[in-house]
Amino acid sequence: MPGVHRQFINARYPECVSIQGGGTPMQFSADNSGQSTSRKRTKNFPIRKLTARALAVTLAFFCAVNILALQPPARTTRTVVTTEKIPYSVAYQDEPARYRGYTEVVSAGIAGEREIRSQVVFEGDRPVKVLSVQSTDTARPVDQVVKRGTRVLRSETADGSRWVSSFIRPLKTGWLSADFYDYPHHNGIDLAAPHGTPVYAAAQGRVVLAGWYGEYGKCVIIEHADGSRTLYGHNSSLDVSVGQEVKQGEKIANVGSTGNSTGNHLHFEIRIGSSFLDPLVYIDK
Structure with a gap:
């Protein structure tokens, strides 16, 4: 009967190789070509059944993993603490003795600090809901103290509750590139404009300086009837001379980049005595 069984297997599964009687599982008979197959693995029926079973188990495992991955992460509530500046x-x-546009910082301001504690619901690492927010000031801010002039120039006129300046903008084009006191010792404003742009007198007066003036380069200074002076610096060329009377809006120079300058612009100042006034208080930006 064993021989009949072996013949049945060989006939039913010709690709399989039978085990010789008395041999070990690694000793196989010759195949149909007569060549040795002692190292050839068998593809018998039990191995096929085992492979199918392993495949089914593997598929079931990956299905379970995917199902778990689709489930939302667990929700947790955490306390989140942040701080912000006040x-x-x-x-x-x-300062009644000082003219409008004069400012002086007496003491610097100090920002305060606020602690914010929030109860936040997270799904995994993702915040999904804020339950409550509580803030506590841990340091109060300190005001900046600034002196400012309130005295009115003689050339200004009252218009209801405000004063109207007698100055006009010295450029008809251009833009504000640096503000009053934007950096240390910057006692005026900078109006950027292309090289050669006409510069006009901001008010009627007499020219007291027309020429090279140190870091201002080619410069014009005009003294006005109310005692104030206007300065126009970094020009490429000048159209007036010392002692000349000029009218408001009269062309006096051309924009340039002479002196201590990094680009074409007009440096414009308003002075009275030893004080420098913020030009933006008196002219439009």
Whole structure:
């Protein structure tokens, strides 16, 4: 019967190789070509059944993993603590002896600090809902104290509750590139404009300087009837001379980049005595 069984297997599964009687599982008979197949693995029926079973188990495992991956992560509630700065305010001290546009910082301001504690619901590492927010000021801000002039120039006129300046903008084109006191010792404003742009007198007056003036390069200074002076610096060329009377809006120079300058612009100042006034208080930007 064993021989019949072996013949049945060989006939039913010709690709399989039978085991010789008395041999070990690694000793196989010769195949149909007569060549040795002692190292050839068998493809018998039990191995096929085992492979199908392993495939089914593998598929079931990956299905379970995918199902778990589709489930949302667990929700947790955490306390999140952050801080933010509290801006300081500016407290002004009026100086009647100083003209409008004069400012002086007496003491610097100090920003405060606020702690914010929030109860936040997370799904995994993703915040999904804020339950509550509580803030506590841990440091109060300190005001900046600034002196400012309130005295009115003689050339200004009253218009209801405000004063109207007698100055006009010295350029008809261009833009503000640096503000009053944008950096240390910057006592005026910078109006950027192309090289050669006409510069006009901001008010009627007499020219007291027309020429090279140190870091201002080619410069014009005009003295006005109210005692104030206007300065026009970094010009490429000048159209007036010392002692000349000029009218408001009269062309006096051309924009350039002479002196301590990095590009074409007009440096414009308003002075009275030893004080420098913010030109933007008196002219339009």
